[in-house]
Amino acid sequence: MTLLDATARRQEPMPEILERQRASFGADGPPGPALRRNRIDRLLALVLDNCDDFVDAMAADFGTRPRAGSLFTEIMGMISVIEHTRSHVRQWMRSTKLMRGARLVGLRAEVEPSPLGVVGIIGPWNFPLNLVVLPASAAFAAGNRVMIKMSEVTPRTATLMAALAPAYFDTTELHVVTGDVDTAAAFAALPFDHLFFTGSPAVGALVQRAASANLVPVTLELGGKNPVVVAPDADLARSASRIASARMINGGQVCVCPDYVFVPSHRVDEFVGIVRDTLHAMFPSIVANQDYCSAVNKANFERVVGLVEDARAKGARVDAVAPPGEVLPDPVTRKIAPTIVRGVDDSMRLADEETFGPVLTVHTYDRLDDVVDYVNARPAPLVAYWFGPDGPDFRSFVERTRSGGVARNDFAAQMIPSAAPFGGVGRSGMGAYHGKAGFDAFSHHRTVVGSDLPFTITGRAAPPFGVSTRVTTALTLRVARNRTRRRLGG
Incomplete structure (x- = not known):
């Protein structure tokens, strides 16, 4: 029996935990700002006190995952958002006064944010810690109790989180669930007051369907194929090197990674050359390189390799940037060489499926209108990238396309402001969090009106x-x- 199996067997039935949390929430009433901040502090302490163990667990789950990368993306990346949330709890809890003048004659109206109750969070495998802790901190800020289902694809991280949580929280405040796909399906079907999911659009549809049986509202943080436009007047060297680097974060297993790039036709060879040189400089070795992230498991490794081979078989030009003497892809380490693919058409799976690996598709264009038409003909991405000046072309691109966010000249720049809402649109997501958007997502804004008028209005x-x-x-x-x-x- 594995440690994961043992942990799963010790777990109380999920419906019983949910009822205990709901009963405790009802008995205690909405928590004040001090308790909300205290819960956020304990959540942050859970992570910071044990960050080395979490990094080790994630490395073991992936096979190879850079320690520095995990510390930066999983842990450091969440601190500013959580601190911003914590510092604004009291402000966000205040009611909004309406019809202030009517108070003089005895009519009082206000909108007060109230907790929903018990929030369920289903986490993904690509950032298995960050993407459950961030929504949990927002749920605590709004005054809720929280149940988390960790990803079964990263079982060591899940087991560690489940083992550590009781040292920081009573189970009526926070409870962590581990288990397989069937456990996740049962979790999604629980009658939560709100369900938050991060993952693929295909699984998100299943989660929403399960939640709908109990009319549970959902926030879906999904993904998609994120487009990149290199403007005609862009700094090509800077653009190409930044795009190449961004594609390789977490081995390309990031929902906001650049997926496909449009480059002016007359500059595409130069662009590809710079990308190739950048990747060679980044990775003089790959198989034994501890800074090169593996595909998380065999299934994702084979899926990404299959996407590339499908494109190659159908006529695409595939350029694998492998170090001399190394045979890649390597099924033992599950490492895939950084790969540039040109000539992709709609007959290829790579044209439609989110890659989620170290593969960059490069298209050419002569008219920006054609780029806009291509992007708009596909499901709205989580983020659209533009490399070039902030001018009329960029503003036209922002106005005429649809995406969860837009970043110019840098990877994930739309996530830099701690107060900025983060979320997708259409197939890339439903709802948003980070900052006040997270507080609002897990609150019900209730209108409270009282009349002391000597007559009735309604x-x-x-x-x-x-x-x-x-x-x-x-x-x-x-x-x-x-x-x-x-x-x-x-």
Whole structure:
């Protein structure tokens, strides 16, 4: 029996945990700002106290995963967002006053953010720690209890998180679930007050379907094929080197990685040459290189290799940037050489499937209108990249395309501001978090109105209808009708 199996067998049934959390939430009522910040602090302490163990667990799950990369992306990358959330909890909890002038005559109206109750979070495997801790911190800020289902693809990280959580939280505050795909399906079907999922669009559809049986609202953080446009007046050397580097973060297994690039036709050979030189300089060796991330498992390794081979068989030009003397792809280390693919058409799987590996597709263009048409003909990506000046062409691209976010001249620049909402649109996601968007995602904004007026306003809608009600209704409708006609020029 593995440690994962032993942990799974010790776990209480998930419906019982959910009911215990819900009962505790109901008994205690909405937590104040001090308790919310305390829960965020304990969550952050769970990570920071044990970051070395988490890094080791993730390296073991992937096979090879750079320690520095894990520390930067998984742990350091979440701190500023969590600190921003923590520092604004009291401010975001305040109610919004409406109709302030009416208070003088006894009518008080406000909108108060209230916790939903129990939030379920289903995490992915590509960033198995960061992408459960960040939404959990937002859920705590909003005053909720949290249940987390860790990814079964990274079992050592999942087991570690489940083992450590009880030292920092009572199970009625935070509970971590491990287990296989069936466990994940059962988790998604629980009657949470909100369900948050990060993963692929295909699995996201299954999660939404499971949640719909209980009318559970969902936030879906998905992915997609992120386009990159190298503008005609871009600094080609800087653009090509940054795009190449970005494609290799976490072995390309990042939902915001550049997936395919449009380069002006007359500059494409120069662009590809710079990308190739950049990759050679980054990775003089790959198989034994501890800074080169493996595909997370055999299935993803074979899927990425299959995408490339399908494109090659159908006529694409494939350029694998492998060090001299190394045979790649290597099924033992699950490492795939950085690969540049040109001549991709719609008959190839690489044209539609999110690559999630160290593969960059390069297209050419002569008219920016053609690029916009190509991007718009496909599902909206999580992020669209532009390399070049902030000018009319860039602004036109932003205005005419649809994506979760836009970044110019740098990888994931749309995620730099801690207050900026993060999320997709269409097939790349539903809802957003980070900053106040996360607080709002896990809150219900409830309107509370009280009247001390000596007469009723809305009660006049009840029969019998007197003369004053009939006259007021007729006059109001006449004024509204005339005003609307004037605005329309009639």
